[in-house]
Structures are given as structure tokens and as C-alpha cells.
Amino acid sequence: MHPVVETQGLTKRFGPHLALDGIDLSIAAGEIFGYLGPNGAGKTTTIRILAGLLQPSAGRAAVLGLDVVRQRDLMQARLGYLPGNFVGYDDLSGEQYLRYLANLRGGVEWHVVVTMAKRLDLDLGRRIGVLSHGNRQKVGIVQALMHHPELVILDEPTTGLDPIIQREFLGLLADVRDAGGTVFLSSHILSEVEAVADRVGIIRDGRLVVVESVERLKHRAVRRMDLTFVGAPPLEVLSSVAGVREVTSSGSTAHLAVEGSTAKLLAVAAPHGIEQIVTHEPDLEEIFLAYYERTDRLA
Amino acid sequence: MTAYVFTKTLRDQRRALIAWSIGVTALVVVEGALWPSVRDMPNLDEFLAGYPDALKEAFNLAAMTTGTGFLNAELYTLVLPILFLVFGISRGARLVAGEEESGTLEVVLVTPVSTTRLLLEKAAGLLTALCLLGAVAGVSTLIASALFSMGVSPAGAAVGALSMMLLGLEYGFLALAVGAMTGRRSLAVGVPSVAAVAAYVLYVGGLMVDSLSGWLAWSPFHQALSEGPIASGLPFRYAWMVLAAVVVVAVAAPVFARRDIRAT
Numbered sequence: 001m002h003p004v005v006e007t008q009g010l011t012k013r014f015g016p017h018l019a020l021d022g023i024d025l026s027i028a029a030g031e032i033f034g035y036l037g038p039n040g041a042g043k044t045t046t047i048r049i050l051a052g053l054l055q056p057s058a059g060r061a062a063v064l065g066l067d068v069v070r071q072r073d074l075m076q077a078r079l080g081y082l083p084g085n086f087v088g089y090d091d092l093s094g095e096q097y098l099r100y101l102a103n104l105r106g107g108v109e110w111h112v113v114v115t116m117a118k119r120l121d122l123d124l125g126r127r128i129g130v131l132s133h134g135n136r137q138k139v140g141i142v143q144a145l146m147h148h149p150e151l152v153i154l155d156e157p158t159t160g161l162d163p164i165i166q167r168e169f170l171g172l173l174a175d176v177r178d179a180g181g182t183v184f185l186s187s188h189i190l191s192e193v194e195a196v197a198d199r200v201g202i203i204r205d206g207r208l209v210v211v212e213s214v215e216r217l218k219h220r221a222v223r224r225m226d227l228t229f230v231g232a233p234p235l236e237v238l239s240s241v242a243g244v245r246e247v248t249s250s251g252s253t254a255h256l257a258v259e260g261s262t263a264k265l266l267a268v269a270a271p272h273g274i275e276q277i278v279t280h281e282p283d284l285e286e287i288f289l290a291y292y293e294r295t296d297r298l299a
Numbered sequence: 300m301t302a303y304v305f306t307k308t309l310r311d312q313r314r315a316l317i318a319w320s321i322g323v324t325a326l327v328v329v330e331g332a333l334w335p336s337v338r339d340m341p342n343l344d345e346f347l348a349g350y351p352d353a354l355k356e357a358f359n360l361a362a363m364t365t366g367t368g369f370l371n372a373e374l375y376t377l378v379l380p381i382l383f384l385v386f387g388i389s390r391g392a393r394l395v396a397g398e399e400e401s402g403t404l405e406v407v408l409v410t411p412v413s414t415t416r417l418l419l420e421k422a423a424g425l426l427t428a429l430c431l432l433g434a435v436a437g438v439s440t441l442i443a444s445a446l447f448s449m450g451v452s453p454a455g456a457a458v459g460a461l462s463m464m465l466l467g468l469e470y471g472f473l474a475l476a477v478g479a480m481t482g483r484r485s486l487a488v489g490v491p492s493v494a495a496v497a498a499y500v501l502y503v504g505g506l507m508v509d510s511l512s513g514w515l516a517w518s519p520f521h522q523a524l525s526e527g528p529i530a531s532g533l534p535f536r537y538a539w540m541v542l543a544a545v546v547v548v549a550v551a552a553p554v555f556a557r558r559d560i561r562a563t
Contacts, residue, residue: 044562051409053560077411085563087402103302104410143406 002065004029004151004182005050009059012045012206019045021206022059027184027199029150032177034193034214035186037203043186044084046203047155050184051081064150077105080149084156084186086140090129094139097128101143108147116142119168133160141169145176152176154185158192170196194218219260224280228253230273237272241265304407304417308424312390316428319386323379323432324439330374331443334366353507359527366449367529370440375459375528379436380520383463384495387429387471392487394421395555396478402563414556418479422548425471433464440529451529459529465540466523470495472544476551482561495519519543 005027012020020042027033037043048054049061052072061068066075088097094117102108117124122138131139137160144152152173158166173183173196187193193200194214201211210217222245227233233254239247241264246257252275258265262279337343347360354360358376362368395418398404408414437460444451470491478487498518505515515521522536 048560048562053405053408053562055557055559073411073413076409079409081406081409083402083405083562085402086406087563088406089403100302100307101406101410104304104407104412106411140406 002062003027004031005033005061005063005184007046007050007059007061010046010049010056010061011058012042012049012054013057019206020049020056023203023206023208025201025208025211027182029182030177030180031199032173032183032185032197034197034200035184035203036188036190036193036200037186038188041203042206043188043203044155045206047084047153047184047186050153051079052076078150080144080147080152082140082144082152082154082157084159086137088128088136088139088143091127093127094122094124094131094142097139098124098143098146102146105147112148113142113146116145116172119172120165121168134162134165137161138165141172145172148179149181151182151184154183156187157185158187166192190217190221222257222259223262225256225258225262225265226253226276226278226280227256227269227274228276228278229269230275234269234272237268238265241268304412304420305423308394308421309427311393312424312428315386315390316431319382319432320435323382323436324442326378326382327370327374327436327439328443328446330370331440331447331449333373334369334443334447334449337363337369338366353503356506357503366444366447367451367455370443370449370451371459371527371529375463376524379463380466380523383429383432383436383467384470384491386432387425387467387469388474388488388491388495390428391425391471391474391491392478392484394425394475394478396482396484396487399478399482399561400484400563404560405563408560414479415552418475418548418552418555422472422475425475426468429464429467429471432467433460436460436463455527455529458533459527461533461537462523462528465537465544466519469519469540469544469547473547476547479551479555480558482558 003026005025007023007025010020010023010025011018023042023046035043035046045054049056050063050068052068052075055069063075064078068075092100098113102110102113114124117138120138120141122135122142128136128139137157141154141157144154158169161169173185176183185193185197194217197214199211199213200217202209227238229252231252233249233252235247235249235254238244238254238256243259243261244256244265245259246255248255256265266277340346343364347355347363350360358372359368360372363372395404398407407417437456440451440456440459441453443449444456473491473494474487477490478484481487499520501511501514502518502520502524505511505518505521516536519540522539525536526534
């Protein structure tokens with residue numbers, strides 16, 4: 001069986017700027033794939049090539065076994081796509097807009113649209129021009145999913161969604177996977193992707209740094225924590241715990257960088273009287289650095 | 300009204316089309332209302348004889364002693380062509396380049412609809428809008444003629460309106476085509492505007508300067524305006540304007556299909 005997304009040496013130049021540098025990627029059917037990277041790394045460029053909106057400078061990309069350049073329209077018919085900056089027609093209502101796209105696509109069952117809108121708490125009767133950013137994004141999500149596409153490509157889909165709707169949206173993605181579909185979504189925030197993705201690819205400066213399961217990635221992730229103690233922080237004890245990479249302090253608070261699980265650290269620190277724990281999101285840059293360090297060691 | 304790209308394109312024109320129709324009708328009728336007083340000027344012939352030859356030819360002033368000639372000189376050789384050009388170019392530039400710059404094109408393109416079909420349906424939408432505006436110009440000319448006894452024949456009004464419509468079509472399709480090839484609205488407006496000014500300069504220059512007169516036939520303004528445009532017969536020259544409009548869209552289609560769509 002074909003991979004649902006397959007790229008070989010995918011390269012894109014914008015003038016002298018090398019935006020993508022030889023991306024090799026393979027995504028199987030029924031997978032939710034998270035595409036992570038800082039802004040400007042090449043996520044949107046990859047996605048827009050896969051959607052048939054940009055032509056690769058070198059290499060090739062196939063979606064659902066169809067070449068994204070030569071068989072573009074056939075491929076686009078089976079694709080759901082949410083751009084990073086989704087813009088609908090301001091003068092149309094959500095319903096008019098979605099009916100227009102449904103007509104262009106064909107084969108959309110309207111009750112699917114109504115159900116999805118209800119789930120996302122979207123009022124289809126209002127003009128897109130008067131909707132909040134989050135509600136416009138919901139219109140974009142519905143148009144990407146309403147025709148039960150075999151592959152859904154979403155560029156930073158959770159932008160502007162409140163947490164409750166975000167959870168509903170992730171539920172919709174899980175439904176796509178459960179129905180045998182495949183999801184490709186990009187983000188620059190790890191926590192957004194780790195909740196739903198099976199595998200994650202990390203891109204930086206146009207290069208795919210790593211493709212790994214979310215479990216293993218989380219294990220490697222470096223988390224920053226602030227532990228505030230009742231008394232003076234036991235710095236020496238903390239720095240001796242496996243996985244702790246960095247310890248500094250200010251007053252009664254210890255600032256730590258921890259790789260992998262934090263359970264052992266907390267077990268060691270607890271007897272010293274913890275007043276407060278603040279955990280910071282694992283920083284993508286630090287995950288990258290961890291990978292670069294490893295690559296450097298191997299080289 | 301939004302089943303196809305074509306009907307969506309028409310729907311998007313509806314407000315502009317209504318406003319422009321009112322404007323064109325008002326202009327034609329008001330101009331017609333001036334005719335009785337011009338016709339009754341005692342020494343109109345002598346007055347016109349004093350104009351430079353090139354001006355007489357460019358505006359066909361010699362014929363101004365008839366209602367048809369008056370409308371040709373006062374409306375159909377400058378003001379209406381400019382209006383149809385502005386309508387065609389501004390609407391044409393929006394269709395692809397405008398949608399691309401605003402970001403709405405992105406999702407519409409990721410459907411089974413190909414870039415070529417999108418381009419053709421949008422071209423058909425612009426053609427329809429220009430036909431409607433042309434029909435408004437023709438009908439209002441007949442109304443003005445009837446109100447102020449100008450003696451314009453229905454066939455003459457139809458040919459005049461067709462000529463305006465074709466001018467708008469040629470440059471409107473050029474705007475659509477440049478927009479489809481570049482995705483930039485500024486170019487989609489700029490290129491046809493400069494081309495139209497150049498063609499007009501060539502037209503007027505050809506009438507005044509002998510060495511340019513050989514090139515006159517190439518100017519769409521010559522094709523549209525000479526011997527009329529309100530005239531009795533349908534000139535073969537109009538076919539060149541249709542051909543040019545078709546060619547620019549045909550050239551744009553493969554470029555549009557292969558180029559990168561600009562992200563917003």
C-alpha cells in the first residue's frame with residue numbers, strides 16, 4: 001500500500017533563499033502526524049507543496065499515491081486543507097461559504113456540516129466578516145473536514161480557538177483517524193501536538209531534524225521547572241538526580257532543566273518541603289538542541 | 300447564486316454592476332438632453348470648422364451635426380471608453396489577483412476545480428458583466444435618442460455598445476490574465492492601464508502624424524472607435540479585439556497552472 005504522504009528530497013527555493021532542503025517523509029494511512037518547528041522553519045512551505053499550491057524546486061512529493069504536480073486536481077479532490085491564514089469571503093455567511101465549497105467539491109452531505117458546526121459551537125447563519133478570529137477558524141476547520149477527505153492537512157489549526165473548542169477539534173481529528181483517514185498538522189507548540197499525534201516530525205531551517213513517536217520525543221524533552229521550597233532549596237540534592245541538567249536558584253526557588261520524566265525529581269525534592277511547583281512548556285528549541293548535540297556527538 | 304465559480308463571480312459583481320448601470324444611464328441621458336440646444340446653434344458648422352484636423356478626426360467632429368455624430372463625439376470616443384476600461388480593468392484585476400492577495404483563493408484552489416477552469420469561469424463572469432453593462436449603454440442611448448429625437452438607429456446603438464463592451468473586455472481580460480500570471484493586483488491594474496494609454500496615444504498619434512498612420516490599425520482604440528462607434532454596420536475590425544481578449548487568457552492559463560500561489 002502507498003504511504004499517504006511521501007516526499008523524496010523535497011526542496012524549495014524562493015530566489016536565493018533555500019526554504020526546504022531535501023525533505024524525506026513518509027506517513028502511513030490512519031496516522032496523525034504532527035509537524036513541528038519554529039516559525040519560518042519551512043512548515044508552511046512543505047504544507048503548501050503537499051496541497052498543490054507551490055511547485056517543488058527539486059525532489060518529488062506524492063499524496064495518496066498521486067504526484068502533487070502532475071496529478072494535482074485528482075489529489076486535491078481527495079484532500080482537506082486548512083491554510084495557516086484561513087480567509088473566507090467576508091460578505092458570505094458561514095452556510096453560504098460552505099455550500100459554495102461543497103458545490104465545488106461535490107459529494108458533501110449537508111448534515112455532516114451541521115453536526116460539525118454544532119460540535120464546534122459555530123453559528124452558520126452569521127456573515128464571516130463579523131465573526132471573531134476563532135469563529136472564522138472554525139469555518140476553516142469545517143470546510144477542511146466536511147467531505148470526509150482521506151487526508152487532512154492543517155497548518156497551525158488551533159490558532160485562536162479557546163481550550164474547550166480545541167478539545168472538540170482534537171476529537172474531530174481522532175474521528176478522522178478512527179474512520180481510516182490520515183491527519184497532517186503543523187504547530188510550533190509541542191503540547192498542542194502531543195495530545196493527539198502518533199508521530200512527530202521536527203523541522204528546522206528547512207531540514208527535517210527528526211521523526212519520532214510522541215512518546216519517545218516526550219521522553220527526551222527538556223522541561224523547565226521552578227520549585228519553591230519552604231526553606232532554602234537543597235541545590236546539591238536536586239542536581240544529583242538523574243535527568244536534571246541545570247540547577248540555579250533565586251531566594252527559596254530552584255530553577256531546573258529536566259530531561260524526561262520528572263517523577264524521580266519530585267520524589268527526591270518532596271521531603272524538603274515544596275511550597276509551589278511551576279512547570280514550563282518544554283521548549284522546542286531545547287528539544288532541537290538536544291537532537292543537535294546528539295548529532296554532533298555522532299559526527 | 301454560489302453553485303459555481305462563474306455564478307459566484309457574477310454575484311460578486313452585482314452591486315458594482317447596479318451602480319455602474321445607474322451611472323452610465325444617467326450620463327447618456329444627460330448628454331442627450333444637451334443635444335437639442337447644440338443642434339439649434341445657428342453657426343455650428345463654422346464653429347466646428349475652426350478645430351484642428353486631428354481633433355476633428357479623433358472625435359469625428361464633422362458628424363456632430365447629427366444626433367448620432369453628437370453622441371459619438373461627446374460620449375462614445377472618450378468618456379464611455381474610459382468608463383468601460385475602468386470597469387473592465389478594476390473588476391478583472393480583482394478576480395484572481397485580488398482573491399489571491401486577500402487569501403480567499405487558497406482554499407478554492409485546493410478543490411477538484413483546476414486553475415484553468417477557475418480562470419475560464421471567472422473570465423465568463425467578467426464577460427457576462429460587461430455584456431450587461433454594454434446592454435445598459437445601448438438601451439440608454441436608444442432612450443436618450445427617443446427622448447431628444449436624436450435619430451440613433453437600434454442597430455447603430457447596438458454596434459456602439461458592442462464596441463464599448465469589447466474595449467472593456469480586451470483590457471479587462473488583460474487585467475485578469477496579468478493577475479493570473481503574477482498574483483499581484485498592482486500589476487493587474489497597472490499593465491492594462493499603461494497598455495490602454497499607449498494604445499490611445501498610438502491612435503491619436505496615428506491620426507496626426509503620417510509616419511505613425513501605418514500602425515494605426517494595431518490600436519484597439521482605432522479598432523473600436525473609427526467610423527463611429529455608433530455606426531450602421533458591424534465592422535470586421537471588432538474581431539481583433541475578441542481575438543486579443545481570447546489570446547491573453549489562453550497565454551495566462553498555463554502560466555497560472557504552473558506558478559506558485561502567493562501566501563498571505
